[in-house]
Amino acid sequence: MKAKIILWIGALLLIMVGMMGCEKAGEIASDDDTNLQQQGQPNANQSEEDPVIPTALIGSWKLAGFVRTTDNAFEEIASKDCAKCYTITFLKDGTFSGYTSANEVRGKYKVDETLRIVKWEGTSANEQPEGKKYVSAMHSISHIDFMGDLLKLYYDNGQNQLLFYRKKNEALPVIPSELIDSWKLEGFGDTETNTFREADPKDCTVCYTLIFLRNGMLTGKSSTNEMMGEYVINEQNIKIRFGGTKKNELFDGGKYVEAVNKIHRFEIVSQKLKLYYNGGKNYLRFKRTVQFTGTRWELAGIVDAKTGKITPLAPKGCYWFKFISETKAKGGSVLNIMAVNLTSPPFFNIETEIGDSHNGDAALFYRIIRTLESYTWEENELKFFYDNKRYYLLYKCSNL
Known part of the structure; x- marks a missing residue:
């Protein structure tokens, strides 16, 4: 009899616990239903701000070409006769559509301190090298500027620019x-x-x-x-x-x-x-203006800006570079690989670490390139100034 009473009490306790669990589950389910019903509805406690997009940006644009901002050198797009190539249309809802050199693209963008591509969809099949350059630039915009019907999108930390003009329906004028x-x-x-x-x-x-x-x-x-x-x-x-x-x-x-x-x-x-x-x-x-891409430059020597005296650096034929873009070049010292970037100030970087400082004037060359202040170009000459412009490295183009 005592065993039955104990079993009956145990069963009663299990039923009570089960009812409490169901009640809790019911309360949670009720909360979830409320949350589901509120999804997609405005939250009175939060203000959702629409993206602020400059009115001047809305519309269709055609890429004219690439600009090097250090000297405004302009490289017109190769497919200038292709009506739809390198066109882009920005809509008010934050979406865009357009064409590269060979593909149709679309996506989403934001404008805060600059223009940011947050979504880029489309294929990259048969994309030309210029098209790849365009796509890469569009993903690294650092500054945006409007001038009437011109749109300037800066990339490479402002060293280069995509120059667009507003696309209109009228035929282009006949210009030499x-x-x-x-x-x-x-x-x-x-x-x-x-x-x-x-x-x-x-x-x-x-x-x-x-x-x-x-x-x-x-x-x-x-x-x-x-x-x-x-x-x-x-x-x-x-x-x-x-x-x-x-x-x-x-x-x-x-x-x-x-x-x-x-x-x-x-x-x-x-x-x-x-x-x-x-x-x-x-x-x-x-x-x-000089078009640097593909040109090779060789060091003529150190020049005294006051007297014009040139002092060659040994060994002869070293300290050269060749431009792989309008602002970047690759070359070598005596044994090391060297990269050059036409920033302001210009930047020479020795990328390998082969010990060649004892070879000729390599040690002197390395000391100089760490102190460069500015550069200028004139016809087939590039001058890299240092020591308060009292001296400069004189490079001459060997294939102009």
Whole structure:
């Protein structure tokens, strides 16, 4: 009898525990149902902010080419006659669609401090090297800038730029292909006195540059400001409308901007561009900016900036590099592999660690490249300055 009572009490306790467990489970299920019902509904305690997208970005854009920002050197896209290649359309909902050199792409983007591609979909089949360069650049944008109907997307820490123009339905104007390029002002000419004066400052690689685009737009820099405008060509006549600020123009900046807006005729002779103004009495003379990719440069020596004396470094034929892009080069010292980057200041990096400091002037060369301050280029010469610009490494292009 006592055993039955114990079994009965035990069963009763199990039933009570089971009921309590079911009650708890019911409460949890009820909470879950409430949570499920609230999913997708606005939360009164949280404010969901829509992405802030600049109105100027919305629309379709066409890539004009790649720009090296240190001197505004311009590399036009190879497939310039392909209407849909390198086009991109940004929508208000944060999505985009477009084309590379060979593929259709789509995805999502955000604009905060810069433009960020957060999703990129599409194939990479048959992508051209230029197309791969474009895709890589789009994934590493560090800064975004608008200038009217021009869009500039900076990458490589601002050293390079994707230059787009707003895509419109009208047909592109007929423009001489030889004009489509980046040009650097050499100076001011006078046809009556047959005199010529170099523009100041002379050591600014990006000052007084013009980039003519195939759609009739142009961009560039004066002495201190970014400029943007349009141009119209009728045979040898050209009319330029150059916009932008004139704030803090230095040296010949004011004279340059004033002259550009008076241009009425152009000619290209021996790779030089002349833009005439004042009824042809005066002209601006430009040269093409250097295209570094594929060029090889060899060290001529150390130059005393004051006297011009050149001191070669031994062994001869070492300390060279070849550009693999518009800002990056690979080369060698005596036994080591060397990388060069045209940043500001320029950066030389010895990538291997073979002990060659005892070979010729390698030790001196290594000391110098750690103290480089700036660089300039002129025709087939690259100058890397150090010691407060009292000396520089002089490199000469061997295949120009």
